[in-house]
Amino acid sequence: MQREVYRIEKTGSIQNLQRKKELLPPPEGDEVTVEVKAIGLNFADVFSVYGLYSATPKGSFIPGLEFSGKIVKIGPNVKDFEVGDKVFGVTRFGAYTTHLNISEKTIFALPIDWSMQDGAAFVVQALTAYYALVPLGQVKEGDHVLVHSAAGGVGIMASHIIQKKKAIAIGLVGDSVKFSILKEVGYDFFLTRSPNFKDEMHKILQGAPLKIVLECLGGRYFQDSYDLLAPTGRLVTYGSANFTPSKSFINWFSIVYSYLTRPKIDPLSMISENKSVMGFNLIWLWNEIDDLRKHFSDLMMLSLPKQTIGHEFTFESLHDALHTMQSGQTIGKIVINVP
Secondary structure, eight states, X not given: OXXXXXXXXXXXXXXXXXXXXXXXXXXXTTEEEEEEEEEEOOHHHHHHHTTOOTTOOSSSBOOOOEEEEEEEEEOTTOOSOOTTOEEEEXXXXXXXXXXXXXXXXXXXXXOTTOOHHHHHHHHHHHHHHHHIIIIITOOOTTOEEEESSTTBHHHHHHHHHHHHTTOEEEEEESOGGGHHHHHHTTOSEEEEOSTTHHHHHHHHHTTOOEEEEEEOSOTHHHHHHHHHEEEEEEEEEOOOGGXXXXXXXXXXXXXXXXXXXXXXXXXXXXXXXXXXXXXXXXXXXXXXXXXXXXXXXXXXXXXXXXXXXXXXXXXXXXXXXXXXXXXXXXXXXXXXXOO
């Protein structure tokens, strides 16, 4: 079968991501061939294209971690799916394509009331928010939870989970124009990144303990958020948006400066202050399929709303979609529609 892909031979620039035609072999074992209908974009995509993501494959690779589509072929050992089934799922890279072969263990039946776009927008960011808040953060009723980049895909899903757990959601964004979306998705309080961040947080908390922070920026807001944590508080970090290249090429001076000035937490102070810092990279679950499926099952049992899709692009304009993600001005999820 012939397919079209966006493949990168050498990392370092979005312009190195080239559209090509390739042959896809038949599915083997427990694999199915999915005709991709929609692709979900994530910050990990941008970092992998620039070669700044530790999990980036060596040499030539196809970016992309999540997709939705229709099964057009099945391997000889497939048990749970048939040709024609609509599915959505995750892959350890390889989603920027019109067709892909993937194990049936990493795909899920598309809910009957979901569009292909809904499916492609859900898994990575919802699982990220869930894993940060529940297994790691141990969120419980009444907890005050601060979420960085609250209008992004993970931030929106985090709000839904916090509401399900009857905790209190505080959203941090870069611009007050995003307050309307935070109110719409259920944040109890919201504020902008500013020199008065800590003072504004004290006004919101009114003496209540800050129990959990979901952090994805790095820099001063990492440090300030850690300082605000109450004893037994947990800061869960899952990204470093400050390192995102803003141009089509890497500014190594900026990267090195951000690295050298990154926040550093003293383990001795963590002990005396009784605070925790936890970091995780969701892609490790791709190597622990049983854990991935368990967490996904628990996530789906929460019956969360669909992801907010803020931006849609065509397969032909995938470069534009990545540049939009770089801008930091996005709301919710960016989805690529595949013809």
